[in-house]
Amino acid sequence: MKIVLRLVWFCALAALGFWLWTICFPSAEKVILRKVASLAATATFRSGDGNLTRAGKVQKLTAMFAADAQIIIEGTGQGTRTLTGRDEIREAAMAGFGSLTSLKVEFLDMTLRIGDDRQTADVSCTARVNSGDAKDNGVQEMHFQFKKIDGTWLITRAETVKTLS
């Protein structure tokens, strides 16, 4: 009986230790998926959010990208738009946060592939976007490229994917 109890205690302690380990040292997969979720949360804002909140979100959003990051957007009927570098991304984000009343961004069906070097990663997902003015949701397939720079996973490339060619 004592041995069984000791075994149970040992298993419980091992489980607790493993759980604490994953909390303190999350896997690269977890960090990147959290980063994408955080990107959606940062890009989301409500009509009640003040200018200070929006400016803070712009800063946080820009910091998620590498200094030479590239965003390539091709929307239905809008042609292709390319943003290169943090400055252009910041300007576009500021324009978006300033012109829209509200925005809700969600990233669904995320699939992640980490490179063999464990320093790069690709994330594919579907973005569902709803701006307060629009009745319908906009959906767009997206692809993100991540790179570990100075110990931090940053987005080096974000582009829309054409589901229908």
Added chain:
Amino acid sequence: MQNANEQSGRPRWLKIFLIGRRPKATLIRIAVLATVCLVTFKFVLLPIRIDGISMQPTFHTGQIECINRLAYLHHEPRRGDIVSVRLAGMSVMFMKRIIGLPGEAVAFHGGRAFINGQPLDEPYVKYPCDWEHEPIPCGPNQYYVVGDNRSMPFEFHTQGRAERDRIVGKLFL
């Protein structure tokens, strides 16, 4: 005496109503039903809620429909089929109608669809359309999909060639 009978009868009636006369058999029935529902709605019939105007007037926002994922087990998609086209996954999908098959060229003139130069009869297109577009050739594994509502400008309507592996299934019924 009558009151005592009623008092003792009510919980028994409730018990029979909730778990039946044979609780074991009821539990087995519940388990079978749950399994059948889970398998059916996960792997065979995919319930979807329509959002958007691109399939009007055939379908409207808020309608609930089902996609039959086994529809193309024995044959390939056909012209006129309403299909679901997946994006990165199956949480959000496009619901469109197939008008062009692999190897065909789809064009629009005066709002009418032309397949390899021949006009396509489309009774389901009810709204006026003025689309003009040069022939778009479909590859050997591509289907041209488009919505029934073509009242908006061509470039604002999500349409085009979908790879076969993106077609999840056909609208049920």
